[in-house]
Amino acid sequence: MTASIAVFGSAFNPPSLGHKSVLERLQRFDRVLLLPSYAHAWGKVMIDYDARCELVDAFIGDLNLPNLELSRLEQEMAVGNEPITTYAVLSKLQQQTPDAELTFVIGPDNFLNFAKFYNCQEIVKKWQILACPETVSIRSTNLRDNIVNKRSISHLTTPTVARMLDDRTRYCFHETSTKDQ
Numbered sequence: 139m140t141a142s143i144a145v146f147g148s149a150f151n152p153p154s155l156g157h158k159s160v161l162e163r164l165q166r167f168d169r170v171l172l173l174p175s176y177a178h179a180w181g182k183v184m185i186d187y188d189a190r191c192e193l194v195d196a197f198i199g200d201l202n203l204p205n206l207e208l209s210r211l212e213q214e215m216a217v218g219n220e221p222i223t224t225y226a227v228l229s230k231l232q233q234q235t236p237d238a239e240l241t242f243v244i245g246p247d248n249f250l251n252f253a254k255f256y257n258c259q260e261i262v263k264k265w266q267i268l269a270c271p272e273t274v275s276i277r278s279t280n281l282r283d284n285i286v287n288k289r290s291i292s293h294l295t296t297p298t299v300a301r302m303l304d305d306r307t308r309y310c311f312h313e314t315s316t317k318d319q
Contacts, residue, residue, distance in 0.1 A: 142166070144268070145209075145231065146243040147173040147224065151184045152303060153197040154281055154295050156272035161203060163270060164243065170205050171231075172198065176212035177221045187213060193299050200296035225257035228265050241266040 144167040148157060164170045174190045175182075184190065191208060198206045212222040215230060228240055242265055244252065249269045252258055261267065276294050284291045285303060292300045 141168045141238045143238045144170045144241045144243050150174045150190050150194050151278045152193045154278050155274045155276040159272045159274040160270045171209040173209045176216045177219045196298040200298045223256040241268050243268045243270050246271040
């Protein structure tokens with residue numbers, strides 16, 4: 139039987155209830171890989187990669203959905219701070235799991251920019267694309283803005299992530315990062 143794998147790449151800067159609303163609709167897949175960007179292709183300012191991976195791990199624990207897993211594939215593929223393309227990620231993942239059916243899950247912001255993706259025509263030919271907008275209008279930008287302005291974030295993310303952000307990473311955000319999504 140062929141495994142179905144959804145690949146949900148995002149900055150997860152940090153994970154929000156908007157991300158959650160997408161993930162809850164991906165339960166038909168055998169595996170859903172949450173793939174934090176190692177270096178953003180369009181130069182987005184992000185908190186430290188390892189810190190974002192810790193937040194994603196906590197997020198997965200809070201969601202308690204059996205098919206979710208953190209993937210550090212971009213870190214494994216990284217050469218310096220060069221961005222990793224979606225095409226390269228999907229190619230590598232297909233090499234690692236040759237019998238799997240891969241689906242690239244894309245949010246509305248990236249869907250509108252899909253023509254800018256490296257090798258977008260080849261991506262469409264080789265793999266399935268699933269446009270999956272958030273059903274909850276909460277973005278990472280909202281979290282960062284609230285952190286910078288010392289407002290509550292408990293209603294914007296999961297409980298463990300909110301505690302981690304309150305305890306450890308408030309200092310990682312600065313006002314210029316709120317302009318990034």
